[in-house]
Amino acid sequence: MILQTDIKFVPGVGPKRAGILNKELDVFTLGDLLRYYPYRYIDRSRMYYVHEIDGSMPYIQLKGKITAFEMFGEGRKKRLVAHFTDGTGFIDLVWFQGIRFVENKYKANQEYIVFGKPTLFNNRWNIAHPDIDPYLSEADRPDGLMAMYNTTEKMKNHYLNSKAVQKIIENAFGMINGRLPESLSADVVKTAHLMSFHDAVENIHFPRNPVLLRDAEFRLKFEELFFIQLNIVRYAADRKDKLNGFVFKRVGKYLNSFYEKHLPFELTNAQKRVIKEIRKDTASGKQMNRLLQGDVGSGKTLVAVMCMLIAMDNGFQSCLMAPTEILASQHFETFRGLLSDMDVNVALLTGSTRKKERADIHAGLLSGDIHILIGTHALIEDVVQFNNLGFVVIDEQHRFGVAQRAKLWSKNEHPPHVLVMTATPIPRTLAMTVYGDLDVSVIDELPPGRKPVQTLHRYDKKRGALYQFIREQVKAGRQAYIVYPLIEESETLDLKNLEEGFVHIREAFPEFTVCKMHGRMKPAEKEEVMQRFVANEAQIMVSTTVIEVGVNVPNASVMVIESAQRFGLSQLHQLRGRVGRGADQSYCVLITPYELSSDTRKRMEIMTESNDGFVIAEADLKLRGPGDLEGTQQSGIPFNLKIADLVRDNAILFRAREVAESIISRDPKLSQPEHLVLKQQLSRLSGNRYDWGRIG
Ligand code: ADP
Ligand code: MG
Numbered sequence: 001m002i003l004q005t006d007i008k009f010v011p012g013v014g015p016k017r018a019g020i021l022n023k024e025l026d027v028f029t030l031g032d033l034l035r036y037y038p039y040r041y042i043d044r045s046r047m048y049y050v051h052e053i054d055g056s057m058p059y060i061q062l063k064g065k066i067t068a069f070e071m072f073g074e075g076r077k078k079r080l081v082a083h084f085t086d087g088t089g090f091i092d093l094v095w096f097q098g099i100r101f102v103e104n105k106y107k108a109n110q111e112y113i114v115f116g117k118p119t120l121f122n123n124r125w126n127i128a129h130p131d132i133d134p135y136l137s138e139a140d141r142p143d144g145l146m147a148m149y150n151t152t153e154k155m156k157n158h159y160l161n162s163k164a165v166q167k168i169i170e171n172a173f174g175m176i177n178g179r180l181p182e183s184l185s186a187d188v189v190k191t192a193h194l195m196s197f198h199d200a201v202e203n204i205h206f207p208r209n210p211v212l213l214r215d216a217e218f219r220l221k222f223e224e225l226f227f228i229q230l231n232i233v234r235y236a237a238d239r240k241d242k243l244n245g246f247v248f249k250r251v252g253k254y255l256n257s258f259y260e261k262h263l264p265f266e267l268t269n270a271q272k273r274v275i276k277e278i279r280k281d282t283a284s285g286k287q288m289n290r291l292l293q294g295d296v297g298s299g300k301t302l303v304a305v306m307c308m309l310i311a312m313d314n315g316f317q318s319c320l321m322a323p324t325e326i327l328a329s330q331h332f333e334t335f336r337g338l339l340s341d342m343d344v345n346v347a348l349l350t351g352s353t354r355k356k357e358r359a360d361i362h363a364g365l366l367s368g369d370i371h372i373l374i375g376t377h378a379l380i381e382d383v384v385q386f387n388n389l390g391f392v393v394i395d396e397q398h399r400f401g402v403a404q405r406a407k408l409w410s411k412n413e414h415p416p417h418v419l420v421m422t423a424t425p426i427p428r429t430l431a432m433t434v435y436g437d438l439d440v441s442v443i444d445e446l447p448p449g450r451k452p453v454q455t456l457h458r459y460d461k462k463r464g465a466l467y468q469f470i471r472e473q474v475k476a477g478r479q480a481y482i483v484y485p486l487i488e489e490s491e492t493l494d495l496k497n498l499e500e501g502f503v504h505i506r507e508a509f510p511e512f513t514v515c516k517m518h519g520r521m522k523p524a525e526k527e528e529v530m531q532r533f534v535a536n537e538a539q540i541m542v543s544t545t546v547i548e549v550g551v552n553v554p555n556a557s558v559m560v561i562e563s564a565q566r567f568g569l570s571q572l573h574q575l576r577g578r579v580g581r582g583a584d585q586s587y588c589v590l591i592t593p594y595e596l597s598s599d600t601r602k603r604m605e606i607m608t609e610s611n612d613g614f615v616i617a618e619a620d621l622k623l624r625g626p627g628d629l630e631g632t633q634q635s636g637i638p639f640n641l642k643i644a645d646l647v648r649d650n651a652i653l654f655r656a657r658e659v660a661e662s663i664i665s666r667d668p669k670l671s672q673p674e675h676l677v678l679k680q681q682l683s684r685l686s687g688n689r690y691d692w693g694r695i696g
Helices: 014-025 030-034 099-105 153-157 162-175 186-191 197-205 210-242 253-262 269-282 300-313 325-338 355-367 402-409 428-434 464-475 491-508 523-534 569-576 598-609 613-624 650-666 673-688
Strands: 040-043 060-072 079-085 090-095 111-116 118-121 124-128 131-134 145-148 289-294 317-321 346-349 372-375 389-395 417-422 439-443 454-459 479-483 514-517 540-543 556-561 587-592
Touching: 014 153, 030 162, 060 090, 079 099, 111 124, 145 162, 162 197, 186 650, 186 673, 197 210, 210 428, 210 650, 210 673, 253 300, 269 289, 269 300, 269 417, 269 439, 289 300, 300 317, 300 325, 300 389, 300 417, 325 346, 325 372, 325 523, 346 355, 428 650, 454 598, 464 479, 464 556, 464 587, 491 514, 491 540, 514 523, 556 569, 569 587, 569 598, 569 613, 587 598, 598 613
Parallel strands: 090 124, 289 417, 289 439, 317 372, 317 389, 346 372, 389 417, 454 587, 479 540, 479 556, 514 540, 556 587
Antiparallel strands: 040 145, 060 079, 060 111, 079 090, 111 131, 118 124
């Protein structure tokens, strides 16, 4: 097939350039080349003047003359400068390579069109390695949009600049007889109102007008996202098909009596909805795999408790796995508090559980005497065996790897239902891509009466007023956290920071009790400090980020984050979530130096402006790009998307998901003849670079 043609046979390529294209762009075949999409377009009908150049221009074209050439430097530092003017001002054209070629080709005092990106160097505007065309009369000049391609240093050294790439693509088009075969099935093209593959590829490289370009972009973005979604949906459907789950038929006395007698407050509508979704799953006969997203403080724990009671009503055991001992023991206390006069046996198992107690727990799990087990990853150990584990909750999931999840499943002959709870909101687009095989529930509502945390940004030179503020809060009966960053490269330096901070804070607040907490302390020590803080025996806690997730002390109303510039947005949001858990107005103070990069300043602004975890997660995705988000690296997802953008193109993503779902619901195995092409594309994509099948 033509698309499989080796790139070296395309006129203008040959073996040497083919090697460079292979290495630099991962382009091996004519098909790969056609899918090497431009990154932007220049409007050829727009001519700029030198005097209007400013720093904001990405790529421009100028019309004018070279007045003189000048050579600077020696040997490898040599550079050729051409002084260029269009009558409104001067700009330098600069070459560091191919100097001989340029000198021979271009002459002073002839009219040229120059393309390039202007930059300021030594207070003069210049364009490095511009594209130059002889000036043609208006009538002969190409108009419309010209595609620009990313190229690498190595490519440029072999004269493979954007323009050369375009020429090669033009030549490749010349080799095609008739039309390119369609890469999507006819039903998809029709339902989603897509341009044909042939027209899309043609218009993405050589747009005939802006409208056709937009349609071409839509089509190619859709296709890219569609195949990711098709793969996920197919995989999830396949697994659901295979994995029979326990059936939780009924709601019985445990849930009912909890609901009637023990529930300390009215459930929020979001909590009710999520519990309903889980009930539906667990009654369906298929194994549930559900991601529960809810901002910090949204009440996920209660949802977990109630689902576990449903499991009990159906004769099953449950467990909850938390990422740290502090969190596990907090959950344990919460559960015991909520279930105190019910006939429910809850146990806590962590790394520091004593040997004797551990043995008792093991026995209790096997006999079925223990109904609910709470713990850390100590739960995963092989010696921990259940009588009949039916429901597993994983809290703060991004700290657990996929392998650990799988290990929990294998504790039974049949896999239990799994609920993964996360307070690190993942933008929906990303969730659909990374956790695409999990069903998603969202608690998008906080319990009533919560006041949004007020967030302030302060410079580190001005601590006086802040300390006064903390003093007033503590005098009014509240408590405060002061968090120091964790610098991974140097744990020692970290502790030094923390120690110094601790000493300093103690001196600044002699009238209060200050405690400290960090990751190197023994679990029992941490536990003791936490208990003292919970009991308000200490009013100020100086800590590293060990308190980042889950810690719940409703009386704390001030969170001070030192060196806030060192934290990412989602981490700042997590830390802020430690306050605002009670009825009082709470505050979060971000402390940074005065000098900040523009990205960091932006982060601080987002934090002071928004309390919404989803808004923050979207902003984080925009600022950092999805590849950096926690937990995404190991997910096996191709984030080197060629044309689609998970942030900007979310509407297309949702549409692609819908279409993928409708195809799979009609033809789960893609076995209908008209879907053969989809199957082929999927195997082309997964066979090549990505392994999309291993998600989840
Ligand atoms: P998270 O979702 O961050 O895990 P938690 O489950 O720890 O949140 O709940 C935060 C706090 O809100 C807890 O003190 C909990 O008791 C309380 N809470 C949960 N649900 C409700 C509700 N429906 N009404 C009032 N308070 C609630
Ligand atoms: Mg929680």
